[in-house]
Amino acid sequence: MAHTPRPAAKPTPAKPTPAKPTPDSTRRSEKSRRAIFDAALALVGEVGYPKTTVEGIAARAGVGKQTIYRWWPSKAAVLLDAFMDLGERTAREAGHESYDIPDTGDLAAxxxxxxxxxxxxxxxxxxxxxARALAAEGLVNEPLGAEFVAGLLEPQLQLYVKRLRSAQDKGDLRPDIDPRIALELFVSPLAQRWLQHTGPISYAYTDTLVDYALYGLAPRG
Amino acid sequence: MAHTPRPAAKPTPAKPTPAKPTPDSTRRSEKSRRAIFDAALALVGEVGYPKTTVEGIAARAGVGKQTIYRWWPSKAAVLLDAFMDLGERTAREAGHESYDIPDTGDLAAxxxxxxxxxxxxxxxxxxxxxARALAAEGLVNEPLGAEFVAGLLEPQLQLYVKRLRSAQDKGDLRPDIDPRIALELFVSPLAQRWLQHTGPISYAYTDTLVDYALYGLAPRG
DNA sequence: CGGTCACGAGACGCCCCGTCTTGTCATCCT
DNA sequence: AGGATGACAAGACGGGGCGTCTCGTGACCG
Structure with a gap:
């Protein structure tokens, strides 16, 4: 729960920050939380992100607006939590405890x-x-962007780091290579084509990226 | 002038599309156009993109709101034209007729x-x-994104294509490589780090990208 | 010299924002 | 048991930007 407010507050009643009421998360309604997630994801899918409103989510979820504003600062934060929750649920029901990149010994494959x-x-x-809506919002909304990267993007990238390190141990990857940079050679092009529609994405394309990155653009020899 | 409305309209007065008034671009005020560009860029820089409003741009430019809505469909479109205009002006005063990637014979350099x-x-x-504001808007606003890519991004990428083809002619690049994909190996990682703050960007980083891409991640030999 | 039309100004209804108020209900403490 | 607490649904509220509209002005045209 990324946006659950801090449970403790200073006892001093008169401080510069107006001392928010600090809701009690133990009394929180799980039913409302799920209804808000469902409504947010449904609305974004149906009318698009810009036309999705907090009022609309509240109405669709059968929830008071205040219940949303009590737990999240913005519609973007709601959608981020809803999306992360969706990811956890679909991963769980697919039986994945935690993903991992296969390690068959053939790095390219x-x-x-x-x-x-x-x-x-x-x-x-x-x-x-x-995902596109959240990425877009994250470009302009700094804290949300940081949460998006830290919560969704970076964990995925670390799987590549792990696999590339394993390849280095076996001599399939040059030992002087920084895996965190290396992974960007095939991940970032795909991300950019997807985000900005700068080109089609297909299996052939990603296969090509891997080959180019592993074996280099310059002639060998 | 990306959003100048089409000069011609069907003579049929009763058609499904309500038949917009179609302003006469020959009578357009150049002074207002420039004032709108200046105001839009200034406001985005001062208060940020989300807090920049059409009303604010109009007031700052000393212009009626209708004058903005007559020529552009949204604040994003205004900013895109303003940004492209700025790019043209700064390029012109820097003496560049058209950029080009240097061709010293040393591709990596x-x-x-x-x-x-x-x-x-x-x-x-x-x-x-x-630029970040426009990129963000373009992710969610399809037509604007297409214009952003076609007008700003793709022309830059084509310079890389040209340079890479030249390298292929001289044998500095494998002949079976697709230059449009190859350029993404070093351009996209930089773009992603910049857009999504997934890592620091520096000369050392981009130098590394070029070396990795040209000479490959796998051991040579 | 009259007609056309972009212009600056701003009024208009609309919708959404984020806050605040009211009454209900479940939980916890005494 | 009974009273206090606090999240809850519902919705009223002022504020502000949206996009459209109506004015009156002035520049250019035939």
Whole structure:
């Protein structure tokens, strides 16, 4: 729960910050929380992010506006939590405790496989619409962007770091390479094509990225 | 002038689309147009994109709101035209008729030089604030995103395509490589780090990207 | 010299914002 | 048991930007 307010508050009643009421999260209604998530995701899918409003979410969820403002600072924060909750639920029901990039010994094949799965995900509207909306909001809304990166993006990237380190141990990757930079050679191009529609995304494309990145653009020899 | 309305309209008065008044662009006030651009860029820089409003731009420019709505569909479109106009003006006063990536014969050095210049640009607040705002809007607003890509991004990328083709002619780049994909190996990582704050950007970083991309992540031999 | 039309100014209804008020209900403490 | 607490649904409220509209003005046109 990313936006749950801090449970403690200074005892001093007269401080510069107006001393918010600080809601009691133990008394929180789980039913309302889920209804808000469902309504937010449904509305973003149906009318798009810009036309999704806090009032609309509240009405759709059968919830008072105050209940939303009590727990989240903005519609973007609501959607971020809803999206992360969705991700956890779908991962759980798919049986994944925690993802990991396969390690068959063939680095190129493993990377291509994961990127193909990513392509599928990026093209699934249930994922695409809220993810794009959150990415867009994160570009302009600093704290939300940081949470988006830290909560959704960076954990994925760390899986690549792990797999690339393993490859270095086995001599499949140059030992002087920084894995955190290396992964960007195939992940970032896909991300940019998806986000900004700068080109089509397909299995052939991501396969090509892996080959180019691993074996280099310059002639070998 | 990206959003100048079409000069012609069907003679049929009763059609499904309500037949907009179609302003006469020959009678347009150049003074107002410039004042709107200046006001839009100033406001975005001062109060940020979300707090920039059409009313605010109009008031700052000493212009009626209708004059903005007559020529642009949204504040995002205004800012896009203002930003493109700014780019043209600064390029002109810097004496550049048209940019081009240097071709000294050393591909790695040429790419590193251009990327270093890009780093400088990305870190210049005068460029950064409106560019990020437009990129964010373009993610969610399809037609604006397409115009952003076609008008600002793709022309830059084509310079890389040109330089990479030249490298292929000289044998500095594998002949089977698609230059449009190859350029993404070093441009997209930089773009993503800048847009989403997924990591620091520096000369050392972009130099590394070029080396990784040209010579590959896998051991040579 | 009369007609056309972009212009500055601003009024208008609309919708959403974020806050505040009211009454209900579940939980916890005494 | 009974009283206090506090989240809850519902919705009223002022504020402000939206996009459209109506004015009166002035520049250019035939």
């Amino acid at each position: 493993d990377l291509k496989q994961v990127l193909r799965a990513t392509v599928d995900e990026l093209l699934d509207p249930r994922f695409e619409i809220p | 040429d790419l590193k030089q251009v990327l270093r210049a890009t780093v400088d640009e990305l870190l210049d607040p005068r460029f950064e604030i409106p």
